[in-house]
Amino acid sequence: MIHRKPYDNGLVVVCKEVLGRSVTSLIVGINVGSKNDPERQEGCAHLLEHMLFSSNEFRTQSEIVEAGEFSGMNFNAHTSKISTEMEFILPSEQLRLALELAYQSVLSRECCEEELHREKTGPVTDELRKNEMKLEKKFFVRVMYPRVFLGTPFDHAVIGTLDSLKNLTLSDLIKMKDMFYVPNNMVISAAGSLNPDLFFSEIESSFATMNRSVVVQPEINWTLTPGVEYVVFPELKGSDKDHDHAYLHIIYQVNPPNSVDSSCLSLISYMIGQGHTSLLFKKLRNERGIGYSPSASYSSLEQCATFRVGLSGLHPLKIEESAQVMFKIIDDIKQGNLTDDFLEGKKNQLISNLLIGMETEVGNSTYLMGSEFREYVYKTPELLIEAIRKITREQVQDVAQRNFSREPLIVIASAPGYKNIFTQYQ
Numbered sequence: 223m224i225h226r227k228p229y230d231n232g233l234v235v236v237c238k239e240v241l242g243r244s245v246t247s248l249i250v251g252i253n254v255g256s257k258n259d260p261e262r263q264e265g266c267a268h269l270l271e272h273m274l275f276s277s278n279e280f281r282t283q284s285e286i287v288e289a290g291e292f293s294g295m296n297f298n299a300h301t302s303k304i305s306t307e308m309e310f311i312l313p314s315e316q317l318r319l320a321l322e323l324a325y326q327s328v329l330s331r332e333c334c335e336e337e338l339h340r341e342k343t344g345p346v347t348d349e350l351r352k353n354e355m356k357l358e359k360k361f362f363v364r365v366m367y368p369r370v371f372l373g374t375p376f377d378h379a380v381i382g383t384l385d386s387l388k389n390l391t392l393s394d395l396i397k398m399k400d401m402f403y404v405p406n407n408m409v410i411s412a413a414g415s416l417n418p419d420l421f422f423s424e425i426e427s428s429f430a431t432m433n434r435s436v437v438v439q440p441e442i443n444w445t446l447t448p449g450v451e452y453v454v455f456p457e458l459k460g461s462d463k464d465h466d467h468a469y470l471h472i473i474y475q476v477n478p479p480n481s482v483d484s485s486c487l488s489l490i491s492y493m494i495g496q497g498h499t500s501l502l503f504k505k506l507r508n509e510r511g512i513g514y515s516p517s518a519s520y521s522s523l524e525q526c527a528t529f530r531v532g533l534s535g536l537h538p539l540k541i542e543e544s545a546q547v548m549f550k551i552i553d554d555i556k557q558g559n560l561t562d563d564f565l566e567g568k569k570n571q572l573i574s575n576l577l578i579g580m581e582t583e584v585g586n587s588t589y590l591m592g593s594e595f596r597e598y599v600y601k602t603p604e605l606l607i608e609a610i611r612k613i614t615r616e617q618v619q620d621v622a623q624r625n626f627s628r629e630p631l632i633v634i635a636s637a638p639g640y641k642n643i644f645t646q647y648q
């Protein structure tokens with residue numbers, strides 16, 4: 223059973239008691255991410271997240287780490303374009319301690335300059351450099367996402383750049399924390415072996431006592447600009463012409479997770495690009511020997527939702543043929559050219575993966591967090607599964623026709639020496 227409680231200070235807390243477990247997952251989510259980075263301070267939210275478990279007025283960094291790990295916890299934090307989350311996986315009897323560590327981290331406005339300098343010049347700088355060395359990640363972060371979300375707060379990298387990182391100061395982090403680490407900008411979710419009454423009681427003596435504050439979020443008015451973005455990556459050059467590489471992605475703007483279309487769009491992503499039975503795998507890899515990892519995904523940043531069909535590991539001379547196959551697959555779905563066996567099989571695959579997620583405390587708490595931050599129309603995995611079971615071929619066709627009617631964006635990265643072959647991409 224799911225319990226949800228909003229507090230007077232704007233905090234929202236949601237939990238799910240899962241019987242027969244000895245572990246609990248706790249997530250403290252703050253509605254602040256790279257979308258909130260001030261101009262010329264890209265990476266601010268990410269650097270602040272790195273300092274959440276540094277020394278504060280309550281405990282030193284060593285005391286925080288020992289308190290958590292010596293009591294059996296695994297804990298970490300991460301930042302996305304839309305949120306920052308502290309995650310704890312812990313023996314259920316340590317839930318009170320986890321809440322205490324999280325509360326002190328959120329409440330603190332103190333930070334050690336030495337620890338900040340060490341984190342900036344060490345782990346964060348190393349993370350940034352490693353990301354630049356991971357070519358496909360660099361493509362997504364530096365090319366595709368900036369083009370997809372052009373002109374919005376989502377168009378820059380979460381981690382920032384080496385130059386922006388160097389310029390960030392302790393006062394920048396404290397200012398961001400003052401603005402966004404407030405209860406009416408937070409959601410707390412937990413799932414596992416917990417007593418909801420005791421859990422809410424702990425919240426009421428900690429996070430619920432915080433004062434609310436005015437939070438100003440950026441206005442995001444986004445429409446995907448169609449067209450073609452073709453970039454040359456020298457790193458995709460192989461040892462000879464036969465071993466050159468390219469990436470190809472086709473992106474549509476579609477309805478967001480608060481739409482009833484979301485269950486069907488998730489299923490269509492499985493039909494097109496999830497697993498060996500997917501249409502991309504069959505039509506490209508099996509029948510034509512093109513590409514290493516065809517994929518499709520339905521995702522959103524707040525209410526900015528995209529459907530991406532992608533392929534990496536293909537030869538640049540296969541870009542045109544691959545794009546034609548991708549568009550043909552989408553057109554077939556829009557025309558309802560699906561067998562009942564294929565439809566039911568992909569429904570079973572998607573439902574099975576959701577059920578596997580529900581078997582873990584982390585999966586449950588993550589979904590609860592997402593239902594608040596992303597305003598899922600299906601508030602629980604059970605409701606989403608029920609909706610998926612009812613999807614018909616006619617519904618798939620209708621959703622595909624409405625969501626894939628706009629012109630897409632095509633983003634290509636290729637080894638040098640091929641751009642002029644594809645004159646329509648110039």
